[in-house]
Amino acid sequence: TQLLEQSPQFLSIQEGENLTVYCNSSSVFSSLQWYRQEPGEGPVLLVTVVTGGEVKKLKRLTFQFGDARKDSSLHITAAQPGDTGLYLCAGVTSGTYKYIFGTGTRLKVLA
Amino acid sequence: DSGVTQTPKHLITATGQRVTLRCSPRSGDLSVYWYQQSLDQGLQFLIQYYNGEERAKGNILERFSAQQFPDLHSELNLSSLELGDSALYFCASTGTGTTGSYEQFFGPGTRLTVL
Numbered sequence: 680t681q682l683l684e685q686s687p688q689f690l691s692i693q694e695g696e697n698l699t700v701y702c703n704s705s706s707v708f709s710s711l712q713w714y715r716q717e718p719g720e721g722p723v724l725l726v727t728v729v730t731g732g733e734v735k736k737l738k739r740l741t742f743q744f745g746d747a748r749k750d751s752s753l754h755i756t757a758a759q760p761g762d763t764g765l766y767l768c769a770g771v772t773s774g775t776y777k778y779i780f781g782t783g784t785r786l787k788v789l790a
Numbered sequence: 791d792s793g794v795t796q797t798p799k800h801l802i803t804a805t806g807q808r809v810t811l812r813c814s815p816r817s818g819d820l821s822v823y824w825y826q827q828s829l830d831q832g833l834q835f836l837i838q839y840y841n842g843e844e845r846a847k848g849n850i851l852e853r854f855s856a857q858q859f860p861d862l863h864s865e866l867n868l869s870s871l872e873l874g875d876s877a878l879y880f881c882a883s884t885g886t887g888t889t890g891s892y893e894q895f896f897g898p899g900t901r902l903t904v905l
Contacts, residue, residue: 712893721792721880721896722833767833771892777846778823778892780833 683768683781691787692758700753700784702768707748711770722767748773758788793817794883796897804905808869811900815862815883821845822864823894824856827878839864871904878902 686701702711710729714722726735728744728751735742739762741754751768768781793816803809815822824836835848839858850856853871858864868875878901882894 710892714894719878719899719901721794721882721899722894723792724893724895727893769892769894775846777848778835778838778894780825780835783832785830 683770683779685766685768685781685784687784688782689785689787691789694759694788694790695757696788698755698758698786700755700766700786702751702753702781704749704772706772708770709748709773711744711748711751711768713742713751713753714767714769716765716767722765755786758786760788760790762786763788792895792897794881794895794897796879796881796900798900799898800901800903802903802905803871805871805873807871807904808867809871809902811866811868811879811881811902813864813866813881813883813897815864815881816895819883819895820862821884822858822862823882823884824850824864824866825880825882827880827899829877833880836866868902873904876902876904 683704710727712727713725715725716722726742731746731748733744739756743752766784771778795814797812801809820841823838825833827833836850837856838846842858853869856866878899880896880899882896884892884894
């Protein structure tokens with residue numbers, strides 16, 4: 680079974696703190712996406728990383744794809760209450776069509 | 791607004807019944823994915839269709855089936871419903887049909903409650 684493990688599962692921090700969420704697999708991914716989901720709504724795409732070692736920035740969010748394309752991280756600087764939500768990594772392993780979602784990280788940022 | 795529509799938004803039914811969930815992908819997208827999300831759980835991939843044909847299958851129960859029609863809309867049929875089938879069901883679409891960047895755009899979901 681192909682798995683995308685995310686850590687931590689839960690994170691509760693104060694506004695202004697920094698945090699990093701990790702997404703790991705033993706499989707190689709042709710590309711990897713990060714999504715944010717709010718309660719009762721569908722996930723919303725944040726970013727796609729494709730090249731090993733790639734770093735992408737989206738305002739206070741920094742995404743990195745591992746050199747071997749097996750892992751990724753999401754770093755949030757100076758977290759705000761609006762960052763609260765479920766963060767999901769997802770991707771398709773090379774040579775397949777099956778789209779796999781990570782186990783999810785539930786973030787709560789307290790004002 | 792992702793451009794993906796799902797109906798109905800809410801569905802309440804009894805055990806043993808059958809329901810049909812409907813999804814219209816973004817204009818031009820050929821692939822449709824179905825997911826199940828139980829309370830406070832992650833997304834479980836059910837099935838993918840590409841241009842009318844089944845492309846990949848995940849943890850879909852035999853009581854569940856899906857199809858994609860020539861106009862590319864898709865339906866997910868859930869039969870002999872059990873209490874444990876209560877969940878949010880999401881549909882997503884993507885335009886990429888080959889291995890590559892699979893950015894998915896999600897609909898608002900259908901909340902199914904089985905009583």
